[in-house]
Structure formats: structure tokens, C-alpha cells
Amino acid sequence: MEDNNIGNGTIAMKALIKYATKNNIKWIEGYLSSVDNDHADRRNHYYKKFGFEIKGSSIRLEITPQK
Secondary structure (H helix, E strand, C coil): CCCCCHHHHHHHHHHHHHHHCCCCCEEEEEEHHHHHHHHHHHHHHHHHCCCEEEECCCEEEEECCCC
């Protein structure tokens, strides 16, 4: 990535969560790369601000259904 801290990741994550919510997807989950361990605090803060739960190298976000 050439430009850090300009909001591209936030825009992408908001779009992913909006898509998941609109399409009745129940959760988003994945694994954290060990490549990012040198800035784990920053990485974890990013996922936590969107509501992801972090357990070890796994992340998961429960999607709240639309009403």
C-alpha cells in the first residue's frame, strides 16, 4: 500500500459490512496474518473498531440482521 492512514481500509470494511447486512449474511470471519504481528496493536484496533472479536489469530463479526 502506498498511502497509509487515508481511510481506504475503513471504506472497504464499511462496504463489506453493509453488503453482508443487506444480504442476510450471519457473520464475517477470517484469520490474521503473522506478517502483521509487528504492528498487532494497530491491526487489532482496526478490527475492534468495527466490532470484530479477536481470539488468537481468528477474527469474527456477528452481523446484526436488518429490520
